[in-house]
Structure formats: C-alpha cells, structure tokens
Amino acid sequence: VVFNKADLRAPAANEIERLDRGGIPRVMVSAAAGTGILDLREALLRLAPADFFDNRRLVSDLVPPGEVAVLVVPIDKEAPKGRLILPQVMAIRDLLDGESMALVTQERELRNALTRLARPPALVVTDSQAFLKVAADVPRDVPMTSFSILMARFQGDLTEQVRGTLGIERLKGGDRVLIAETCTHHPIGEDIGRVKIPRWLTQYVGARLEFEHTQGRDFPGDLSPYALVVHCGNCTGNRREMMSRLHRARAAGVPLTNYGLTIAYSLGIFERALAPFPAALETFRGARV
Ligand code: SF4
Structure with missing residues (x-):
C-alpha cells in the first residue's frame, strides 16, 4: 500500500x-x-512478478527469423577450456529459439566468415575484448555490439547504464572505481576486471584511479565512496538483483555502467556498439549535448 x-x-x-x-x-x-x-x-x-524479469530476449529480437548473426568468440588463455561461456551459450540458444542462425567464429577468422555469407549478417556480436579488431573488420553498415552490452539490456537497464557510462567523463585522478562481478571466478592472466578495464579506463582518463573489486554477493550497501561502478554482465545472476543494484547506485548518485559499455566507450566506438539499440543511442546523444 x-x-x-x-x-x-x-x-x-x-x-x-x-x-x-x-x-x-x-x-x-x-x-x-x-x-x-x-x-x-x-x-x-x-x-514485481517473475515474468517482468524473465520474459525477455537476449538477442533474437535483433535478428529476424532466417537471418544470420555472427558471434565472435576469442579462444585465448582466459577462455575456459573445452566450453563456451554462459552469455555465448545463451545467445546461440536464443537465436535458435528465434528461428534465426548463428555463425560462431574466432576474431582472426571473422573476415573470412563474412566473405562466405551470401549477404551481410543481421548482426555481429563480439566479446568486448575483441571490439577494436571486430569494429575494423565489420563493414560500417552491419550492426555490431558485444555480448556484454546484450547482457546489460537483458539483465538490467541498458539506457540507465548508458547514462552511467557518461560518468567516465567525470573521473579524475584519485577517484575510487568499484569493479563488481556477480560470480566468484578466479582471475587468471589478463583478467578483464582486474587488468584490462583498469588499464583502458586509466588510459582514457589519463590519471591514476583507485580500483576496488567485489565478487558474488559482496556488493556494498553504501556506494557513496565511489565515483563510478563498473559491473560485469551478470550472466550468472538474475535481473531482479541487477535492478536492485542499479537502484542502489541511483539512490547514492553514483553512475553504474558495465564491462562492454566501458570498453566501447574507452576505445572510442561507443556509438557504433549502441547502434542496434536506438533508444539507448538517443539517450547517449541527448545526455552528451
Ligand atoms: S557473472 Fe559476470 S564475471 Fe561472472 S562470467 Fe558472468 S559476466 Fe563474467
């Protein structure tokens, strides 16, 4: 009441x-x-009823039935041995449910894969870490985004996280940035949350930032000490929890973005990665002016 x-x-x-x-x-x-x-x-x-959170499509609404999506999956030493990761599996399953097709390739085979198609794919989805190479290899008129950005839309609120991404512009030396992951995997090698995102953000801001990390359910109740929260795609979590985290960040006045959005922004290909989502792109353009 x-x-x-x-x-x-x-x-x-x-x-x-x-x-x-x-x-x-x-x-x-x-x-x-x-x-x-x-x-x-x-x-x-x-x-809110479970349907409100669960009855959504990851990617198939962007790929009409009978059309092809190319999924770019780098097999590097951070990739788990012998299997795909959950967002990749979810994308393939959702495309099959939508009666469209998935062509899965590593990034070095992407050009070759594209030339084998009789017509351009409806969408290219890449691991965010291969964004730059994929952006260079995919023709400008083919929509392109990342698994992580799809997850931001599926598991949270893409428009809200696009607004949060603009928080990167306000970062200055010494600011604290929280990098939050839903699962508790052990970071190895050039881990995206521990190594790559801190490196790209630091390069973009051009000053030293203080990075802190949380995993699993350790997401802080008080976000006010942070200038920015960068969240993973939340593939093992649920949307209700992600919406609650977004809500907590909004209440604290702290921008919350996600891995794919941060990488695309830091690498200067944000608008291109948002092109498949006109409302989010419009929000970005409107918020920037
Ligand atoms: S929960 Fe987050 S960190 Fe863990 S695999 Fe999924 S997207 Fe990556």
Missing part, C-alpha cells in the same frame, strides 16, 4: 497495524515533496 501526501499527514495507527498484521508492505511517499520515491521503486522491484 502506498500512502501519498506523507508531507501532509501520517496514516492512522490502526491502519498501519492492520497492514503489518497482514504482512502487507507499506510505503510513505510525497509526490509533491519527492520523498519516498526510491523506497517505492525498491518495493515495486521486490514485488
């Missing part, structure tokens, strides 16, 4: 008691004063 006009009067004590007895959540808001809105959003997130 939402009690509006909380700035004018409080609900009767017996009314509150009745709701509490029935286990019915209550939120006090004042639309006029703008108070309680964040509590209301949090309550809606908790109560």
Whole structure:
C-alpha cells in the first residue's frame, strides 16, 4: 500500500497495524515533496512478478527469423577450456529459439566468415575484448555490439547504464572505481576486471584511479565512496538483483555502467556498439549535448 501526501499527514495507527498484521508492505511517499520515491521503486522491484524479469530476449529480437548473426568468440588463455561461456551459450540458444542462425567464429577468422555469407549478417556480436579488431573488420553498415552490452539490456537497464557510462567523463585522478562481478571466478592472466578495464579506463582518463573489486554477493550497501561502478554482465545472476543494484547506485548518485559499455566507450566506438539499440543511442546523444 502506498500512502501519498506523507508531507501532509501520517496514516492512522490502526491502519498501519492492520497492514503489518497482514504482512502487507507499506510505503510513505510525497509526490509533491519527492520523498519516498526510491523506497517505492525498491518495493515495486521486490514485488514485481517473475515474468517482468524473465520474459525477455537476449538477442533474437535483433535478428529476424532466417537471418544470420555472427558471434565472435576469442579462444585465448582466459577462455575456459573445452566450453563456451554462459552469455555465448545463451545467445546461440536464443537465436535458435528465434528461428534465426548463428555463425560462431574466432576474431582472426571473422573476415573470412563474412566473405562466405551470401549477404551481410543481421548482426555481429563480439566479446568486448575483441571490439577494436571486430569494429575494423565489420563493414560500417552491419550492426555490431558485444555480448556484454546484450547482457546489460537483458539483465538490467541498458539506457540507465548508458547514462552511467557518461560518468567516465567525470573521473579524475584519485577517484575510487568499484569493479563488481556477480560470480566468484578466479582471475587468471589478463583478467578483464582486474587488468584490462583498469588499464583502458586509466588510459582514457589519463590519471591514476583507485580500483576496488567485489565478487558474488559482496556488493556494498553504501556506494557513496565511489565515483563510478563498473559491473560485469551478470550472466550468472538474475535481473531482479541487477535492478536492485542499479537502484542502489541511483539512490547514492553514483553512475553504474558495465564491462562492454566501458570498453566501447574507452576505445572510442561507443556509438557504433549502441547502434542496434536506438533508444539507448538517443539517450547517449541527448545526455552528451
Ligand atoms: S557473472 Fe559476470 S564475471 Fe561472472 S562470467 Fe558472468 S559476466 Fe563474467
């Protein structure tokens, strides 16, 4: 139950008691004063039906039935042995569900793969770490994005995270940046969260930044010490939790972006990587002016 006009009067004590007895959540808001809105959003997130979070498509809405998506999957020493990672598997399955096709290739075979198609693919999806090479090899008129950006849309709120990406522009030397991952994998070699993103962000900002890392459920309750949160694609998590993290960041006034968006931005190919998502691209262009 939402009690509006909380700035004018409080609900009767017996009314509150009745709701509490029935286990019915209550939120006090004042639309006029703008108070309680964040509590209301949090309550809606908790109560929204599972369908609201689960009934979404990862990529097949971008690839019409019968059309081809090219998936670029680097096999480097960070890739798990003998298997694909979850976002890649999810993309293939979703394309099959959508009655479209997936052509999976490593980045060094991409040009060759494209020449073998009778017509251009509807979409190219790459691991974000191969963005630059893939952007160079894919013709400008072929839409291109990354698995991580697809996950930002699927598991969270792409438009909100696009706005969060603009927080990179405000970073300055000494700022604290939180890099958050949903799973607890052991970082090896040139790990994307531990090594590559800190390197690309530092190069972009041109000053030393303080990086901190969290994994699993250790996401901090208080985000206010951070100038930016960079979140992974949350492939092993669920959308409800990701929306809650986004909400927490918004409440703290801290921009939250994700791996793929950060990489595309730092490498100067942000607009190209957002081209398949017109609303998000428009948000970016509008927020920049
Ligand atoms: S949960 Fe995050 S860090 Fe772990 S594999 Fe998925 S995207 Fe990568």
